[in-house]
Amino acid sequence: MATGKNIRTYFNGTWHEGDTMIMRAADHGAWLGSSVFDGARYTQGVTPDLDRHCARINASARALMVNPTVAPEDMVEIVREGLSAYTPDAAVYIRPMYWGINGDVTAIVPQPEETGFAICLEEIPMAPATASTTLGRTRFRRPVLEDAVVNAKAGCLYPNKARMLTEVRSRGFGNALVTDAMGNVAESATANVFMVRDGVVFTPIPNGTFLAGITRARHIANMKADGMEVVEAVLTFADFEAADEVFLSGNMNKITPVTAFEDTSYQAGPVTSRVRDLYWDWALSA
Numbered sequence: 155m156a157t158g159k160n161i162r163t164y165f166n167g168t169w170h171e172g173d174t175m176i177m178r179a180a181d182h183g184a185w186l187g188s189s190v191f192d193g194a195r196y197t198q199g200v201t202p203d204l205d206r207h208c209a210r211i212n213a214s215a216r217a218l219m220v221n222p223t224v225a226p227e228d229m230v231e232i233v234r235e236g237l238s239a240y241t242p243d244a245a246v247y248i249r250p251m252y253w254g255i256n257g258d259v260t261a262i263v264p265q266p267e268e269t270g271f272a273i274c275l276e277e278i279p280m281a282p283a284t285a286s287t288t289l290g291r292t293r294f295r296r297p298v299l300e301d302a303v304v305n306a307k308a309g310c311l312y313p314n315k316a317r318m319l320t321e322v323r324s325r326g327f328g329n330a331l332v333t334d335a336m337g338n339v340a341e342s343a344t345a346n347v348f349m350v351r352d353g354v355v356f357t358p359i360p361n362g363t364f365l366a367g368i369t370r371a372r373h374i375a376n377m378k379a380d381g382m383e384v385v386e387a388v389l390t391f392a393d394f395e396a397a398d399e400v401f402l403s404g405n406m407n408k409i410t411p412v413t414a415f416e417d418t419s420y421q422a423g424p425v426t427s428r429v430r431d432l433y434w435d436w437a438l439s440a
Contacts, residue, residue, distance in 0.1 A: 158247060158276035162236050165272045169236050176251075176272045183253025187310040188264045190214035190253070193405045196237050196246040197280050202437040205230055206368045207405070208250060210307065215252040217306035221266035222252060229273070236275050247406070249274045281407040283430065286422055288414040289342060289400070290327030291391070292318040296340040296363040304363055318343035329402070331394065331415060334363040339389045345404030346370040347412075349389070349397035350425045356393070359386040369433075370403045376432040382425075391415075399423040408433055 163174035183189040192211035194204045208229040212222035224232070233248055240246055250273045254264025294317050297304055302311060318330040322343075330343040341347050341364045348357045355377060360366040377384050394400060400412035400420055409430045411422035 158278035160240070160244075161274065161276040162239060163272060163274050164232055164236055169239075173274075174272075177253065177270065178255075181253060181255050181270060182257050182261075182264045183255070183270060183309075186254070186257065186262065186264075187308075188218050188220050188254035189251065189309040190218055190220065190306055191249050191251040191309065192307055194233075194248040195280075195405055195408075196240070196244065196248060196275075198438060199242045200437055200440070201233070201237070201248070202433075202440065203368050203372060204233060204248070207248070208233070210368065211250050211252065214306035214308060215269070217303055218254070218264070218308055219266075220252050220254045220264050221269045223269050223271055224250075232273060233275075236273065240275070240277070244277055245280045246275050247278045249276075278406075281410065285407070286411040286413045287328035287402065288326075289329050289331040289394075289412055290322035290325055290416060292321050292330040292332060292343070294318045294321065294330075294332070296332055296334050298335055299362050304365070307365060315343045327414075327416075329412075331391070333391075334361060337390070339391065339394065340364045342402050345402040345406075345410070348373070348401050348403060348429075349394055350399035350423065351393075351397050353383070353425070355382060355384045355425060355429075356387055356389060356397075357384070358389050367403060367405065369405050369408055372436070373403050373409070373429055373433060376436055377429060380428070380432055382428075394418070399426050401426045401429065 161173045163170045165176045177184050192207045194207040208226040215222040253270040255268040256265040322330040334340045346367045374384050394415050395418045402410040411426045
């Protein structure tokens, strides 16, 4: 990403200081897009769900027909070694990556005999608890599995997200509320989405068009353990227009209140605040 500072890169079996060059011009991932990544966080001295993020990148690699080469538990240890160079109060984005190196006779299909692997660590601050965003509609939609590798956290999916963000930002919104091919809400351009109505929390049911995130699952588990009612359902724009609260769930900032969807305004309400408290209570005591 190289949007932060104090970058460290694990490549070819060792840690390097800085934004190290890792990919060659003819690598399959460089010109044919067979790259996957995952993102975890180090903050307040903890790495919430790091093991799950390391497991998910291996699943993403397989979805792109790239052979994962590092066991999740070994990846966790490599990350912890790299984090030892940061201060306990640092906020670090943790990004393991795989990419294809060789192609088949057509060059198109990545071959399993060699796989690129790296981990990038960079200091990126957590958003303040007071941070929020707004949502706008976009004409761009989430694809289905028959059209794209939506079952992976793949780099090739992000140009579509960039189109969504560029479109809504041109109209003054911070993020996009995105539908699937059927016109039902899937997620935002960058994170999973929840809404609250009459004290009940709703979130789009996973239907194969978006990754049901690790942080999303953690929020759902925390809320249910706290006695809150959480419903995965088919949701429309009209449901969000009738919501009392809306918030986003993603690894980068964990929870982000939404204060508007087009002309509908919301407060950063008590449920959103409670979900934030539940997450950090869990993360700091796990």
